[in-house]
Amino acid sequence: MTEESERARRSECESEFESEPTTEIDVPESHPRYQSLLTRHRIEHGVEAGITSKQGLIAQGRGEAFDYLLGEETIPSADAAERAAAAQLLLADHPVLSVNGNVAALVPDELVELADAVDAALEVNLFNRTEARMEAIADHLRAHGAEDVKGLTADARIPGLEHERGKVDTDGIYEADVVLVPLEDGDRAEALGEMDKAEIVIDLNPASRSPRVASIPIVDNVIRAVPNITAHARELADADSRTLERIVDEFDADEALEAAEERIRSGEF
Amino acid sequence: MTEESERARRSECESEFESEPTTEIDVPESHPRYQSLLTRHRIEHGVEAGITSKQGLIAQGRGEAFDYLLGEETIPSADAAERAAAAQLLLADHPVLSVNGNVAALVPDELVELADAVDAALEVNLFNRTEARMEAIADHLRAHGAEDVKGLTADARIPGLEHERGKVDTDGIYEADVVLVPLEDGDRAEALGEMDKAEIVIDLNPASRSPRVASIPIVDNVIRAVPNITAHARELADADSRTLERIVDEFDADEALEAAEERIRSGEF
Numbered sequence: 001m002t003e004e005s006e007r008a009r010r011s012e013c014e015s016e017f018e019s020e021p022t023t024e025i026d027v028p029e030s031h032p033r034y035q036s037l038l039t040r041h042r043i044e045h046g047v048e049a050g051i052t053s054k055q056g057l058i059a060q061g062r063g064e065a066f067d068y069l070l071g072e073e074t075i076p077s078a079d080a081a082e083r084a085a086a087a088q089l090l091l092a093d094h095p096v097l098s099v100n101g102n103v104a105a106l107v108p109d110e111l112v113e114l115a116d117a118v119d120a121a122l123e124v125n126l127f128n129r130t131e132a133r134m135e136a137i138a139d140h141l142r143a144h145g146a147e148d149v150k151g152l153t154a155d156a157r158i159p160g161l162e163h164e165r166g167k168v169d170t171d172g173i174y175e176a177d178v179v180l181v182p183l184e185d186g187d188r189a190e191a192l193g194e195m196d197k198a199e200i201v202i203d204l205n206p207a208s209r210s211p212r213v214a215s216i217p218i219v220d221n222v223i224r225a226v227p228n229i230t231a232h233a234r235e236l237a238d239a240d241s242r243t244l245e246r247i248v249d250e251f252d253a254d255e256a257l258e259a260a261e262e263r264i265r266s267g268e269f
Numbered sequence: 270m271t272e273e274s275e276r277a278r279r280s281e282c283e284s285e286f287e288s289e290p291t292t293e294i295d296v297p298e299s300h301p302r303y304q305s306l307l308t309r310h311r312i313e314h315g316v317e318a319g320i321t322s323k324q325g326l327i328a329q330g331r332g333e334a335f336d337y338l339l340g341e342e343t344i345p346s347a348d349a350a351e352r353a354a355a356a357q358l359l360l361a362d363h364p365v366l367s368v369n370g371n372v373a374a375l376v377p378d379e380l381v382e383l384a385d386a387v388d389a390a391l392e393v394n395l396f397n398r399t400e401a402r403m404e405a406i407a408d409h410l411r412a413h414g415a416e417d418v419k420g421l422t423a424d425a426r427i428p429g430l431e432h433e434r435g436k437v438d439t440d441g442i443y444e445a446d447v448v449l450v451p452l453e454d455g456d457r458a459e460a461l462g463e464m465d466k467a468e469i470v471i472d473l474n475p476a477s478r479s480p481r482v483a484s485i486p487i488v489d490n491v492i493r494a495v496p497n498i499t500a501h502a503r504e505l506a507d508a509d510s511r512t513l514e515r516i517v518d519e520f521d522a523d524e525a526l527e528a529a530e531e532r533i534r535s536g537e538f
Contacts, residue, residue: 044323054313057323061330065474069338205334265534 035072036064039106039223046105050136053128056102059183066204067221069264074228077259078220084251085180085200085216086118086232087244092178092198095120096150100127103182103222104137108144110226115146117233120180123172124151127185129164160191180229182222184210202226206260217253219260304341305333308375308492315374319405322397325371328452335473336490338533343497346528347489353520354449354469354485355501356513358387361447361467365419367394372451372491373406377413379495384415386502389449392441393420396454398433429460449498451491453479471495475529486522488529 025041027034043060046052052060074082089095097111097120104111104124115122124137138149150172158166158173165188168174179192182202186209193199193213201214202225211217218225236244294310296303312329315321321329343351358364366380366389373380373393384391393406407418419441427435427442434457437443448461451471455478462468462482470483471494480486487494505513 040327043327047323054316054326057326058309058312058330058333061327061332062334063330064327065331065334068474205337 035221035223036067039064039221042106043102046101049105049140051101051133051140052105053101053133055128056100056105060102063183063204063221066264070204070219070260071263072221074220074224075259075263077256078218078225079228080251081216081218081256082220082225082228083232083236084248085218086229086236087239087247088178088198088200088216089114089118089120089180089229090233090236090239091241091244091248092118092120092176094176095178095180096173096176097122098125098173098179098181098184099123099137099141099151100125100183101133101137104140107222107226108141110223110230112141112145114180114226114230114233117230117237121172121176122146122149123169124149125168125173125181127165127188129167158188158191158195160194161188166191181210181214182226186210186213189213206257206264211257215253216248216251217257219257304490304492305336308333308490311375312371315370318374318409320370320402320409321374322370322402324397325369325374329371332452332473332490335533339473339488339529340532341490343489343493344529344532346525347487347494348497349520350485350487350525351489351494351497352501352505353517354487355387355498355505356508356516357447357467357469357485358383358389358449358498359502359505359508360510360513360517361387361389361445363445364389364447364449365392365442365445366390367392367442367448367450367453368406368410368420369393369395369452370402370406373409376491376495377410377415379492379499381410381414383449383495383499383502386499386506390441390445391415391418392438393418394437394442394450396434396457398436427457427460427464429463430457435460450479450483451495455479455482458482475526475533480526484522485517485520486526488526 025038027037043052043057095118097115099111099122111122122141124134126133134152138152141149150169153169154167156168156170156174158168173179176197178198180200181189181192184201189201189210190213198215200216201210202218202220202222203211204219204221206219211219294307296306312321312326364387366384368380368391380391391410393403395402403421407421410418419438422438423436425437425439425443427437442448445466447467449469450458450461453470458470458479459482467484469485469487470479471487471489471491472480473488473490475488480488
């Protein structure tokens with residue numbers, strides 16, 4: 001299929017799916033719903049680019065509801081988790097940032113910046129793996145400045161997961177000592193956690209399995225969490241290992257999950 | 270475009286959007302996630318049938334999160350609201366059930382049964398109105414047994430809404446004395462409420478504007494709420510007007526919203 005006919009077909013599919021044109025977000029940053037409108041705009045663009053799935057849109061909605069209950073802000077325990085994540089990534093010998101469709105759609109620039117700040121690899125890793133989506137996501141990351149995108153080699157498996165779900169790169173997630181998995185499925189978060197890696201999970205539902213199996217669970221919106229990990233990493237760039245280790249050790253995962261639950265329960269409706 | 274080429278194009282679009290085939294739900298009813306898996310299955314079929322929009326998928330996810338916090342069950346205050354809704358619909362001279370894409374995808378049979386039980390009209394009414402989606406939803410309802418589907422005439426307007434958003438049928442929502450609007454947008458729920466109608470809203474977020482402007486807000490999953498309204502209507506079929514009026518009068522909307530908020534805050538995580 002030529003690029004042009006592919007584009008024509010895609011545009012036809014979009015108009016089938018939702019008829020109004022997608023326009024740039026036309027609200028000022030001061031608008032109380034700016035962040036949620038921007039988030040939704042990016043995720044819808046993700047569908048058009050072939051990188052966000054139907055499941056991804058539903059997951060986005062679940063996240064919106066939890067974020068709403070959290071007050072749509074980075075709560076202090078999440079900021080502490082983001083600082084610990086930055087320290088953990090800086091301490092790593094071989095850190096990898098795992099990227100799925102929603103994450104690529106929501107924070108492509110921010111992921112490239114974080115990978116740069118902590119010298120980590122980016123690896124595309126999908127729950128519903130198809131070559132077309134893998135390529136679309138890798139292309140999207142490259143268009144946002146990523147130089148080396150892993151995940152397409154798929155020459156290793158995460159133990160305990162069925163074949164397609166477990167595919168990873170040997171020199172990527174398989175051999176990583178620290179993995180950041182934003183918006184990860186519970187089974188895979190658990191299987192990764194059993195591989196003797198430090199696992200950092202970003203998830204807006206403090207009760208879902210992924211943050212519960214993580215060594216560092218971050219209950220925050222990826223759109224706020226990823227740039228904040230980068231900001232902490234830049235601030236800690238010159239810190240010695242002892243300082244970084246102390247930051248990681250002082251972080252208490254259970255306490256952070258409890259604080260998030262508490263916030264969700266007591267937040268303003 | 271022939272029906273066959275239309276089907277071929279649609280199937281191509283689906284494979285573009287999500288590659289795995291949609292199969293019938295293959296889990297027993299006793300499965301703890303049965304209802305949420307069935308719900309998701311129906312909504313995804315809605316996308317394939319051209320009746321659920323991207324916004325609809327995101328809204329579905331938000332609903333899932335609130336339903337999860339509610340315990341995925343009809344709480345007593347919601348059951349009371351559903352009983353009051355049944356009484357209100359039975360008392361009506363001209364009741365209309367408003368149907369959008371998600372509602373049509375999730376509860377087509379159940380809507381037809383409710384319309385039958387309370388002698389109400391069904392009217393397709395979309396936030397993102399396009400003729401193609403209007404027709405697809407009307408076809409879907411007819412395939413599930415609806416005889417008369419309103420909404421396509423669009424010869425009246427709800428005051429206070431921009432042109433496309435406000436389109437309704439004169440002999441449908443415009444002249445209705447009682448309207449059931451499940452999963453409605455806040456602006457439209459408010460505009461309808463100002464038209465001197467009794468408005469019944471189904472919404473899983475007790476803090477969103479639609480249930481707050483409703484005369485009878487139902488904080489429940491449509492997949493449970495609609496059949497439960499029907500069950501109450503059948504039980505009340507022979508009740509006299511005084512009994513029905515007492516049921517409506519005794520229902521307290523603010524109390525029901527507070528009970529739902531309380532449940533969300535105190536539910537098991």
